[in-house]
Amino acid sequence: MNHNFIELFEIKKIYPVGKASFAALKGISLSIQKGEFVAIMGASGSGKSTLMNIVGCLDSPTSGSYLLDGEDVAMNNDKELALIRNKRIGFVFQSFNLLGKQSALDNVLLPLLYSGDCSRKNRRRIASETLKMVGLSAKLRNKPSEMSGGERQRVAIARALVNNPEIICADEPTGNLDSQTSHEIMEILLDLNKKGRTIILVTHEADIAAYAERVIRMRDGGIV
Amino acid sequence: MNLFDCIIFSFSSLIQHKLRSCLTMLGMVIGVFAITTVLAVSKGGKQLIISEFLTAGTNIVMAFNAQMETRTDKFACLTEEQVMAMKEIIPQIDDLSPVHLLQTLLKVKGRMKQITVFGGPENFFRVRGIKASSGRMFTGDEVVRYEKVCVVGKELFYDLFGKTKRLGQEIKIEGTYFRVIGVMEHKIEFGPININDAIGIPSSCAMRLLGTRDIYAVQFLAKEGASIPLLKKRIKTHLRQIFGGKDNFDVHSVDEILSMLDKVMGVISIVLGSIAGISILVGGIGIMNIMLVSVRERTREIGIRKACGATKDNILLQFLIESLTLCSLGGGLGILASIGLVLIISTVFKIAFFISGIAIIIGLGFSCLVGIFFGVYPAYIAARLNPVEALRYE
Ligand SMILES: Nc1ncnc2c1ncn2[C@@H]1O[C@H](COP(=O)(O)OP(=O)(O)OP(=O)(O)O)[C@@H](O)[C@H]1O
Ligand SMILES: [Mg+2]
Numbered sequence: 001m002n003h004n005f006i007e008l009f010e011i012k013k014i015y016p017v018g019k020a021s022f023a024a025l026k027g028i029s030l031s032i033q034k035g036e037f038v039a040i041m042g043a044s045g046s047g048k049s050t051l052m053n054i055v056g057c058l059d060s061p062t063s064g065s066y067l068l069d070g071e072d073v074a075m076n077n078d079k080e081l082a083l084i085r086n087k088r089i090g091f092v093f094q095s096f097n098l099l100g101k102q103s104a105l106d107n108v109l110l111p112l113l114y115s116g117d118c119s120r121k122n123r124r125r126i127a128s129e130t131l132k133m134v135g136l137s138a139k140l141r142n143k144p145s146e147m148s149g150g151e152r153q154r155v156a157i158a159r160a161l162v163n164n165p166e167i168i169c170a171d172e173p174t175g176n177l178d179s180q181t182s183h184e185i186m187e188i189l190l191d192l193n194k195k196g197r198t199i200i201l202v203t204h205e206a207d208i209a210a211y212a213e214r215v216i217r218m219r220d221g222g223i224v
Numbered sequence: 225m226n227l228f229d230c231i232i233f234s235f236s237s238l239i240q241h242k243l244r245s246c247l248t249m250l251g252m253v254i255g256v257f258a259i260t261t262v263l264a265v266s267k268g269g270k271q272l273i274i275s276e277f278l279t280a281g282t283n284i285v286m287a288f289n290a291q292m293e294t295r296t297d298k299f300a301c302l303t304e305e306q307v308m309a310m311k312e313i314i315p316q317i318d319d320l321s322p323v324h325l326l327q328t329l330l331k332v333k334g335r336m337k338q339i340t341v342f343g344g345p346e347n348f349f350r351v352r353g354i355k356a357s358s359g360r361m362f363t364g365d366e367v368v369r370y371e372k373v374c375v376v377g378k379e380l381f382y383d384l385f386g387k388t389k390r391l392g393q394e395i396k397i398e399g400t401y402f403r404v405i406g407v408m409e410h411k412i413e414f415g416p417i418n419i420n421d422a423i424g425i426p427s428s429c430a431m432r433l434l435g436t437r438d439i440y441a442v443q444f445l446a447k448e449g450a451s452i453p454l455l456k457k458r459i460k461t462h463l464r465q466i467f468g469g470k471d472n473f474d475v476h477s478v479d480e481i482l483s484m485l486d487k488v489m490g491v492i493s494i495v496l497g498s499i500a501g502i503s504i505l506v507g508g509i510g511i512m513n514i515m516l517v518s519v520r521e522r523t524r525e526i527g528i529r530k531a532c533g534a535t536k537d538n539i540l541l542q543f544l545i546e547s548l549t550l551c552s553l554g555g556g557l558g559i560l561a562s563i564g565l566v567l568i569i570s571t572v573f574k575i576a577f578f579i580s581g582i583a584i585i586i587g588l589g590f591s592c593l594v595g596i597f598f599g600v601y602p603a604y605i606a607a608r609l610n611p612v613e614a615l616r617y618e
Pocket of ligand 2: 050
């Protein structure tokens with residue numbers, strides 16, 4: 001392999017704030033190898049989530065280039081970005097972001113629905129297997145409101161995993177959990193990393209960042 | 225994501241908000257209910273009136289002098305010979321009969337009332353298509369023998385004699401007593417005589433009472449398959465010749481009343497239909513309103529879906545199908561309600577109202593169109609949400 005898996009060059013994200021503008025990312029260059037486990041740390045407001053959203057193709061940079069597996073995706077259109085989010089990237093958020101009125105199984109089914117390349121029966125099988133992998137085979141029918149925070153985060157991880165993506169983006173996945181549960185969640189992510197997935201993790205806590213091979217520190221929209 | 229999944233999704237999200245979905249649908253239910261009921265009732269009513277008119281006979285043409293004051297005019301009446309000759313001259317005529325008209329005062333339900341009395345030959349009833357509802361009509365023999373018999377329209381008979389329904393009573397017409405031998409069945413009003421409220425006597429007696437043999441009205445029975453407009457035209461031109469170029473007689477047929485009626489009913493149903501259509505529109509605006517609220521309320525859900533790989537089109541389709549489902553479900557319920565009401569009306573009033581396929585198609589089609597029209601904007605708002613902002617929305 002003669003290129004970096006994720007290659008950011010001079011990425012800027014500028015938000016208009018009234019008549020002025022605010023640069024949340026001030027020209028970030030960064031590369032991440034396939035199978036790497038990277039933690040991003042930094043003060044609140046330093047631009048960690050902004051960077052993560054761009055890496056995860058949820059957002060487009062104002063300028064700069066982003067090569068994902070050798071392909072420039074910085075200026076991709078909505079459809080292309082949606083396809084990447086669906087197939088290649090799984091998201092885990094601090095606030096879980098599950099559909100509150102749907103069961104764990106239905107939540108995990110979501111990415112499979114949008115990828116639409118297997119039958120209804122297969123989808124259910126894959127989704128329940130994925131939930132089993134995160135240790136939730138007994139809670140398929142539970143709604144998020146009927147589960148603990150740790151269980152909800154496992155559902156979110158199962159959902160991120162279900163389409164078998166190469167990259168997992170986790171933005172403070174343990175931010176709402178106690179330390180015991182946090183470590184359980186981190187064990188799952190570590191295990192996924194061992195199975196070859198690239199993991200990008202945003203965290204404030206040093207003991208959580210310790211799971212990663214490499215820590216990137218940010219301040220005021222730049223890497224230090 | 226295929227269409228079927230989309231539909232299932234929309235249904236489940238509508239079921240999750242049962243009360244809201246039902247209330248939103250209500251506007252549509254009422255609109256479609258109104259439009260299909262209006263269509264059914266106006267169509268049924270039209271058919272009812274038309275079938276009523278058909279009993280008057282569509283192959284009857286009447287020619288009569290409508291102006292009483294021209295009675296002194298020599299040219300304003302026909303002789304018996306002139307009338308009989310028309311049968312030979314105009315080939316479309318199957319049969320004809322002159323009609324002699326006079327008015328008489330009778331005591332009806334305790335009040336004096338002017339009653340139309342017509343005199344005709346015995347074929348009057350065949351030409352006009354009148355049957356006896358009880359008793360019999362007078363015969364040619366009775367006409368020749370100046371027999372003082374009469375037939376009475378059904379309504380007048382009831383008014384005169386009540387529900388006893390006994391024939392054989394006598395009615396005094398202009399000083400002469402006539403014996404009732406029959407009751408004429410109900411007929412729609414047409415031409416100068418309202419059969420239901422009239423008395424028929426032999427033409428011979430009528431001419432004696434009138435003191436003249438002049439004929440001011442003739443009725444014609446068209447031959448089977450003959451064109452009525454053509455027959456009317458021929459009668460008109462023939463009469464004009466007789467009257468030296470003047471149109472002293474009006475010539476009318478039942479079908480011209482029908483076509484006028486058709487136009488009037490058409491206008492009525494268009495007006496009522498448009499009012500109902502407006503209520504569908506109002507229902508549609510209600511749906512748009514709710515969909516906009518729903519999009520706002522579900523901003524985070526939209527963000528989650530986008531993070532899971534939903535494209536703009538996926539989101540657009542999801543919300544569009546939701547409003548379409550609301551509209552078409554509401555429309556379907558409205559049609560069902562309308563069918564129910566129409567069934568009740570037709571059994572209670574014993575009238576064959578029914579909901580046509582066209583009415584159902586118009587109702588459903590209109591509600592679906594409204595669903596798409598008022599659903600597009602909210603769906604578009606939802607689709608173009610930025611995923612990051614949507615996820616951050618609280
Ligand atoms: N839509 C926006 N418009 C304007 N400014 C924004 C917008 N989104 C983010 N910002 C700003 O960009 C900066 C970086 O935000 P970001 O969410 O990336 O911070 P963060 O490092 O993730 O912080 P935290 O640790 O609190 O999550 C912040 O100062 C924020 O105010
Ligand atoms: Mg953040």
